[in-house]
Amino acid sequence: MPLYKLTYFDAATSRGEECRLALHVAGLPFEDERLTRDQWAARKASTPFGALPVLVTDGRQLAQSNAILRFIGSQHGLHPVEPFEAALHESLMCAVEDLRTRMGPIIRIKDEAEKKRARQEAAAGYLQEWGAAIERQIGAGPYLAGMKLCVADLKLFVAAGAYLKGTIDYIPTDVFGAFRKLLRLVEAVKQHPRVVDWYARK
Numbered sequence: 001m002p003l004y005k006l007t008y009f010d011a012a013t014s015r016g017e018e019c020r021l022a023l024h025v026a027g028l029p030f031e032d033e034r035l036t037r038d039q040w041a042a043r044k045a046s047t048p049f050g051a052l053p054v055l056v057t058d059g060r061q062l063a064q065s066n067a068i069l070r071f072i073g074s075q076h077g078l079h080p081v082e083p084f085e086a087a088l089h090e091s092l093m094c095a096v097e098d099l100r101t102r103m104g105p106i107i108r109i110k111d112e113a114e115k116k117r118a119r120q121e122a123a124a125g126y127l128q129e130w131g132a133a134i135e136r137q138i139g140a141g142p143y144l145a146g147m148k149l150c151v152a153d154l155k156l157f158v159a160a161g162a163y164l165k166g167t168i169d170y171i172p173t174d175v176f177g178a179f180r181k182l183l184r185l186v187e188a189v190k191q192h193p194r195v196v197d198w199y200a201r202k
């Protein structure tokens with residue numbers, strides 16, 4: 001029986017997917033529990049913050065994607081050891097959460113005209129500011145820590161990658177085109193052998 005269970009929804013996206021990737025890249029076998037919306041409604045109150053993902057290990061629950069990523073990363077060579085470097089990576093993971101908080105309501109707009117207006121505005125404005133801020137934090141690359149993949153790279157890959165796939169109407173796939181280091185990081189993560197392995201097994 002695996003030591004870890006990661007619970008999320010049945011989608012290869014967002015906070016759950018980055019935690020699954022971290023477990024897989026770390027080489028940790030885990031139970032990949034995927035809830036339907038009805039199952040989630042019944043389970044929500046029993047989770048620490050009423051939200052997913054949740055990692056269960058040794059009979060204890062850990063919520064909050066960044067805490068889960070740090071927990072896995074710091075034990076398995078996927079998070080910096082030096083405290084300031086570790087905090088810098090955490091600041092980038094927080095920036096991804098800022099992105100999701102800001103874009104979530106825009107992604108959920110139903111009215112077609114308003115959806116188009118808000119998404120085009122975000123693509124030309126907020127997403128450019130966000131991308132430029134991330135770009136400034138990336139050094140020689142390809143990853144944040146140079147040649148070594150870390151959990152913060154996985155989080156950036158999942159978050160930025162969602163905008164590059166062309167599945168979000170009115171946000172062009174070249175929305176981050178000005179940010180060459182960010183695009184190189186996303187590509188490097190995509191080509192990492194453990195990431196390739198994760199997507200090959202689905």
Ligand SMILES: N[C@@H](CCC(=O)N[C@@H](CS)C(=O)NCC(=O)O)C(=O)O
Binds near residue numbers: 015016063097
């Ligand atoms: N800050 C939390 C946010 C968790 C969150 O909002 N999760 C969403 C899915 S990505 C969720 O559980 N939505 C269902 C709900 O809130 O009932 C984290 O980083 O894990």
